[in-house]
Amino acid sequence: MNMLKSIRVLLVEDEIGDARLVQIGLRQPHSASFDVICVDTLSKAQQQLAQQPFDVVLLDLSLPDSSGLDTVRMIKKTNRGVAIIVLTGQYDTEFALNTLEAGAADYLVKGEFSPDSLIRAIRYAMQRVEMDAHNRLLVAALEAAANSIVITDKEGYIEWANPSFCKSSGYDLQDVLNKRPAELIKSGLQDQGFYEAMWKTILKGDTWRGEIINRRKNGELYHEELSISPVRNEAGEINHFIGIKEDITERKRMEEELQRLARTDSLTGLFNRRVFLEHLEQETARLARLDSAPIALLMLDLDHFKRINDTYGHAAGDEVLRHFADLIRANVRSIDLPARLGGEEFAIILPGADRTDALAMAERLRMQVAAAILPHAKGQISYTVSIGVAALSATNANSEIALHHADSALYTAKSKGRNQTCWFSR
Numbered sequence: 001m002n003m004l005k006s007i008r009v010l011l012v013e014d015e016i017g018d019a020r021l022v023q024i025g026l027r028q029p030h031s032a033s034f035d036v037i038c039v040d041t042l043s044k045a046q047q048q049l050a051q052q053p054f055d056v057v058l059l060d061l062s063l064p065d066s067s068g069l070d071t072v073r074m075i076k077k078t079n080r081g082v083a084i085i086v087l088t089g090q091y092d093t094e095f096a097l098n099t100l101e102a103g104a105a106d107y108l109v110k111g112e113f114s115p116d117s118l119i120r121a122i123r124y125a126m127q128r129v130e131m132d133a134h135n136r137l138l139v140a141a142l143e144a145a146a147n148s149i150v151i152t153d154k155e156g157y158i159e160w161a162n163p164s165f166c167k168s169s170g171y172d173l174q175d176v177l178n179k180r181p182a183e184l185i186k187s188g189l190q191d192q193g194f195y196e197a198m199w200k201t202i203l204k205g206d207t208w209r210g211e212i213i214n215r216r217k218n219g220e221l222y223h224e225e226l227s228i229s230p231v232r233n234e235a236g237e238i239n240h241f242i243g244i245k246e247d248i249t250e251r252k253r254m255e256e257e258l259q260r261l262a263r264t265d266s267l268t269g270l271f272n273r274r275v276f277l278e279h280l281e282q283e284t285a286r287l288a289r290l291d292s293a294p295i296a297l298l299m300l301d302l303d304h305f306k307r308i309n310d311t312y313g314h315a316a317g318d319e320v321l322r323h324f325a326d327l328i329r330a331n332v333r334s335i336d337l338p339a340r341l342g343g344e345e346f347a348i349i350l351p352g353a354d355r356t357d358a359l360a361m362a363e364r365l366r367m368q369v370a371a372a373i374l375p376h377a378k379g380q381i382s383y384t385v386s387i388g389v390a391a392l393s394a395t396n397a398n399s400e401i402a403l404h405h406a407d408s409a410l411y412t413a414k415s416k417g418r419n420q421t422c423w424f425s426r
C-alpha cells in the first residue's frame with residue numbers, strides 16, 4: 001500500500017448524520033490522507049465506481065434503493081478489486097459474518113467505532129483485498145503449471161491438486177480429494193523400503209527428490225520426477241506436504257531410444273562393433289574366471305559385395321545387408337550376440353557352443369544365404385557368405401586372440417574359393 005498516495009474512499013450512506021461522522025473522522029490528521037466521495041444510493045455508488053477507481057467502499061446496508069447483503073453482492077460483482085467495509089446498525093454476529101461471506105472485507109457497527117478504528121479497518125480491508133488478489137494470482141499460476149502439483153495434509157491425504165495432476169493421473173479432482181496418492185496411482189513397482197525412505201525424509205523436515213513409476217487411472221504406467229517438501233505452520237510443526245511432479249515418460253522413452261541407437265547398427269538393427277567388442281571382452285573374462293562352457297566366435301563376410309553395389313546400386317546393397325541380418329536373427333539363440341562390425345563384415349558370439357554346434361549353425365546360415373534370391377528390377381540378386389569359426393576355452397580366453405583366430409579362419413574360407421565355412425586350426 002502506497003502511504004504517500006491518498007486513499008480513495010466511496011462512502012455510501014443515506015443518513016446525513018452518520019455520513020458526516022465518518023467524513024469528520026477521516027478528515028483528522030493521520031498517516032494517510034483520504035479522498036472521500038459521499039453518495040446516498042446504491043445506483044449512485046455504482047455510477048461512481050464505473051467512473052473512477054476507489055480503494056475502499058464504506059457501505060451502509062439500508063439504502064433507499066437496496067438493503068441487506070444484496071447490496072454487498074451487487075458492489076462486489078462489478079468491482080472485485082475494491083475493499084468493502086459494511087457499516088451496520090445492528091450488532092449481530094451471524095449477520096456480520098454473512099456480510100464477510102457476501103464479499104465484505106470487514107464490518108463496523110455504527111456509533112461504536114472511533115476514527116482510529118475506522119482507519120485501521122480501512123487499512124486491513126485494503127490489505128486483505130490485496131492479499132486475496134495475490135492469492136488468486138498464485139492459484140492461477142499453480143493451476144496453469146505444466147508440472148503436477150499436489151498438496152496433502154500431514155497424513156498424505158490430498159487437499160488440493162492442479163489440473164496437470166488430474167491430466168497425468170487420469171483422475172478428476174473430485175476423485176482425488178481426501179485420498180492418498182498411494183490409493184490412486186501406486187504402481188507397485190517400488191518396494192516398501194522406497195516409500196519408507198521417502199516418508200522418513202519428509203517427516204524429518206527435508207525435501208525428498210526422486211524418480212517414481214506410477215499408474216494412471218487407465219492402467220498405463222508413467223515415469224515421474226517427484227519432489228515432496230514439508231510445509232510447517234507458525235509453531236514449526238509439519239502440517240502439509242507439497243508434491244511437485246514432472247511426467248518424464250517421454251524423456252525416459254527417448255533416453256531408452258538413444259541407448260538403443262547407441263548400441264545398434266542403424267541399417268540392420270544388429271548390435272554395433274562397440275557392443276560386440278564389449279561383449280566379447282565380458283565373455284572371455286567370464287570364461288577365464290569360471291572355466292565355464294566354451295564360446296564360439298563366427299566372423300562372416302559377404303562375398304564380392306562390391307559387385308552387388310556396382311551392379312544394382314547401393315540401395316540394393318543395403319537390401320542385401322538387411323536380408324542377411326534377418327537370416328542371422330532367424331538362426332541365433334536368444335543368448336547369442338550377432339553384430340555388424342562394418343561394411344559387409346559381421347560377427348556372432350555363441351556362448352556355450354562347441355565346435356559341432358558352431359559349425360552346424362554356420363553351415364545352416366551359409367546354405368540359406370546361398371539359396372536365397374532377392375527380386376530386383378535389373379534381375380534377381382543372389383549372394384554368398386564366407387564364414388570363419390574359432391573357439392575360445394579357458395586356456396586361451398583372450399578376446400584379441402579369438403578375433404585373430406576367427407579372422408584367419410575367414411581368410412582361409414575366402415582363399416579356398418568363398419561360400420564356405422572354415423574352422424580355425426593352427
Ligand SMILES: [Mg+2]
Pocket residue numbers: 013014015060061062063
Ligand atoms: Mg441507511
